[in-house]
Amino acid sequence: MVSPNISAGSSSSLPSLIVRCRSSYLITIVFMLITAAVLAEICSALPLSGSIYIWAAESAGPKYARFFGFIVAWWSCTAWMTFAAGNCQTTANYIVSQLAVWEIDFPGGIGNDNVKWRALIWAISEALLVVAVAINYLPPRMYSAIFRLSVALMMLDFFLCVIWLPIGVSKTYGFRSAKDVFTMTYNGTGAPAGWNWMLSFLFTAGTMTGFDASGHIAEETKNASVVAGKGILTSALATGILGFATAILFLFCTPDLETLFALKAPQPFVQIYALALGKGGSIVMTSIAVVGLILNTSVAIVAASRLVFAVARDGVLPLSGWISTVTTDGQPKNAVTVIFVFGATLLCTILPSQVAFTSLVSAGGVPTIAAYGLIALLRLTMTPDAFQSSHFRLGPLARPFYASAVFFNAIVFSVMISPFFFPVTAETFNFAPVIFGAVTVFGIASWYLTPEDKWLRRELILQGLNPTEETE
Template sequence: MTSNIHHRSVIFLGLQAGGPAAIWSSYIITIIFMLITAAVLAEICSALPLSGSIYIWAAESAGPKHARFFGFIVAWWSCTAWSTFTAGNSQTAANYVISQLTVWDIDFPGGTTTDNVKWRALIWAVSEALLILSVAVNYLPPRMYSAIFRFSVALMMLDFFLCVIWLPIAVSKTYGFRSAKDVFTMTYNGTGAPPGWNWILSFLFTAGTMTGFDASGHIAEETKNASVVAGKGILTSAFATGILGFITTILFLFCTPDLDTLFALEAPQPFVQIYALALGKGGSVFMTVIAVLGLMLNTSIAIVAASRLVFAVARDGVLPGSSWISRVTEDGQPRNAVTFIFVFSAAMLCTILPSQVAFTSLVSAGGVPTIAAYGLIALLRLTMTPNEFQGSYFRLGKFARPFYISAALFNVLVFAVMISPFYFPVTSETFNFASVIFGAVTIFGIASWYFTPEDKWLRPGTVQEELRSADGDVDNKDSGI
């Protein structure tokens, strides 16, 4: 359900890159290969259901000799990805809020375009405020989390049904649906890239909405029967996100105005103006409020998962200041890890001030490290440990090798898309700084590996115990115990 709001937030990026025809075709490809990637991750998650998940999976996929090196790098990647996602989500919510200014024809000094630094300053200030509110939820007593989660799910359900019922009815009575020919055959180049690469850039939208399905692994140590439940969570999350995302994407393609009208809209979040065209100004306010609340709760829940990851990485001695970051409260909550995520995310949002394309850069920077980790794990499983983790409940068997190859190659393609400039020709103000963030974080990870003593890292005993436990479970099943 969370993908519904996120889809609206970035679907215009897909429309600029290739148009409707590129979106739906790229989405089908993305679903297939992301499900393959999810299967690769579920296999190792089942054998190693530990907090810290993806970084431990990378370490163990590399084998004993190189485990520490790859573990440190992926740990830095993952912490960066989730913290940057938090920042990007906050800016997405801010874009919804301030887009109402254009709906109500409120003049802003210098205009409502990203080349106006005052406008960017407003986006930055609102983004930081919404980030603070989203983080604040994580300082509430843990007993309140379940109520917040239930409210979040209810809100997402309301949003989903309004989008699939109210929006289409309103569109049919106002500017009308796009034709099937438009939806399934129309192409568009709003990026200035060469035609082939312009089409491939649509993967920024399709793959960007299908990352993060490894989240259930981050809280594996707090999950009962984690060797089965956490792995199943990865697979069902990827499947549900893909199928629901594809259905709502097709719906939105039919409900958007013609592309000339769409790209003439000056709001930072064009969907707010689409609401205004279809539902009227009052309807757009109502849907915007729901979207902003949904995004903020989505951000808060993401911070819960991210804080467990950051806590586990710090507990294993990978980050500077690990002893402070890994400290927990009396009731076992990683509050310092939450604070760390807040500081990092707030710093990332400052990129809005100098950059005209901070939104696309943050979308990319939030996805690049995760996509890189997905591809690296598949590659390491193929080359370093193809016969390990036999105790997994989700063992791939004869499909292992083709799945590893497919997942590695697809994620390399998506990685290239995410570090590519989105608008051409490239200038200093339209440069995609995701590549700079990724490069810097990789260097920090290597430096951290080099300067941290071996005996300060990880709990090899815990990892081996998990592996023995998983293997033992399979042995027991095989022997009929």
Template sequence: MFITAAVLAEICSALPLSGSIYLWAAESAGPKHARFFGFLVAWWACTAWMTFTASNCQTTANYIVSQLAVWEVNFPGGVGNDNIQWRALIWAISEGMLLLSVAINYLPPKFYSGVFKFSIGLMMLDFFLCLIWLPIGVSKTYGFRSASDVFTMTYNGTGAPAAWNWLLSLLFTAGTLTGFDASGHIAEETKNASVVAAKGILSSAIATGVLGFITTILFLFCTPDLDTVFALDAPQPFVQIYALALGKKASIFMTVIAVVGLIMNTTVAIVASSRLVFAVARDGVLPLSGWIGAVDSKGQPRNAVTVIYIFAAALLCTIIPSQVAFTSLVSAGAAPTIAAYGLIALLRLTMTPNCFQSSHFKLGKYAKPFYVCAVLFNALVFAVDISPFEFPVTAQTFNFATVIFGAISIFAVLSWYFTPEEKWLRKDQILKAYETVDHPEDE
């Protein structure tokens, strides 16, 4: 993914525009096929980013309600997704978290820098507490796992063949393998965007990868034995692990940090997704594009933020009738993004390998090897994301990401076919951008 980030940074530097990822795909395809791939990735990206918002809110709710399991609070009907009262509680908390994150997005732009810095500070506090406090607590309670357990032990709870069971572990890190293109989506609001936005893609991917690797190894050493882990009944088992290692009261502190961090995470996701929706609407594709693509007196796309809120709030409502339905919807969140990463690399390799000379992050002699690597790796991750999570496959365990991704792609093709060229991504616009990034005015 570091290599994928480098591929995206190269094109982001040449095309630092809001809604960047679908424009990157369009220009990477060259003038002849630009509109088709632009439509395809626009649909993929909008679906993915708008679903991330709802998914984050439900994750936040899971941290909060898991404290009920820590303190052994009796809940009417019992704790579990088969209890409609329990699902209603998670839904209500999720909607509240969504409303709070959207409210932060309505703040004046001058507060955004503070919000971003606070988010980073809180996440680093969480990281260092896990790095220092958690191991101390584990050493005084149930003890560490052995190095043999951490590095050699496997467990197959999926029913998949051993090799594919191992590959399914990529699902655990799926959240950290995507989303680093966010800085490109707010490029038009970034000073010196051709350098800063592209650098943001690289630095966020590298920081997440390095710190995420350290965290994963740490958690493997600090996780209780499997019998204990499988006995944990909270929606977010780490809350109970904190309680086992640090004590019940300390688990509240760690939960609060996680919840506030997730609220900030959702806030940033809304910033990125609203700019993506704004850019697509500005080009005239979406219904009510004139309203969605408008900005307020401070140049902020508040109407696009409202659209994100309405979509995410409606998506969260599927929790009430069926947790499986909601999980199926959000399971498709990562797949379109991964597909877009791989597709852009493939188009750069096959269609425009020598273009975008205006980039400040040109890959030079490493370009084609990087493109090949990004295509192959993202293809593998995409295959994992849409594969069954359990075998044998039943109606209850079926991964609907394949159906959702297929439907999104069909809608994209239909909208490309029926949308007149003069309404979105006109050929003259594509050619102008294409010439600009290869022949910058200052050269």
């Protein structure tokens, strides 16, 4: 199934991660559903655009609201604006992998050490970003059709993988045994066995982040206090169930490890499709994936633009006055433009170093996980009894759910800032903790420099905590 969140890691490492993801995926589903329930509870009480940083601010209570609100605002903007660039590079990898399928020679060879190859991926990625952004300039009435088409393509991709791919595998290289699927492990990271298993959470948790998106468009959603919260829960549930089914399917359908790791395409699944379905079949599957990813990227930009608009509207970002300006029909087109400029600039890092780009995009997942865990921590310690107006109140499960969400997201966060390959060298160094630290410093600096009367005044925090009571 096409998922924009897969782009958080290098596509060439996905087969290795899938080999190790069986038990970790089940663990991830349970704890991410708990995290989704925590977010749905507060989303129902505060269905606002840019919601995740508002949730963090309100969860901290009046005394620390602005501090945590500023930090999460910067975290969230960083995460969501990198999604667009990451998705476009993932889509480009699908396209250029057809060169390996058809055995077409490329000057200097297919590989990230070839600057001409990186230039090709960069050019295609930039073109795809233009297309995804252009969709966001269409009239708003067309968005629902785009959403439906995106979901339809994802489901088509899923069912073709469930039905067509196994048929092709059965007629070609054959299925892996159940013993291989459920008991075999592979260490391609050089890490100790325990941490090698932990690194599988890069894949499992990476595919299940971003379910807070429905909260970012809550102000444009009818009956948002119910629908937005339900969207968070159903998104996490659907992604978990279908994602786990897809992972098990690929475990049965991938060739033996020697063949699997001999695949040289940037997106190995394209070559797997070719082995199982033939070259023509790989074109069909690649085309569906490419169109689906483009639409997924445009949908991600819709959510991201609402977040950036809300943060700018509240005066946190540079040029906030211009960024927060909307069109006559209420669309934050300037925020979309900011995302395009940011994404296009980020993609330029492909040219000097593929490692640098991968680190930047990987760092996009870290702030999201950090925000999930922080909100749960603040609810547990600062405001455990607040937001009684929520339609998704956790009741007696509240504190256990908050603690569970803190625990799991802390584990995923530590994995995401860990080295991905050992021993660590300049080429394998994970820049995610450095980038995350820098973004956090920007958030703290903006909190310190922005006057209190410019954003998140105390009376607004009290209104959020007590929506039916008058502010004291």
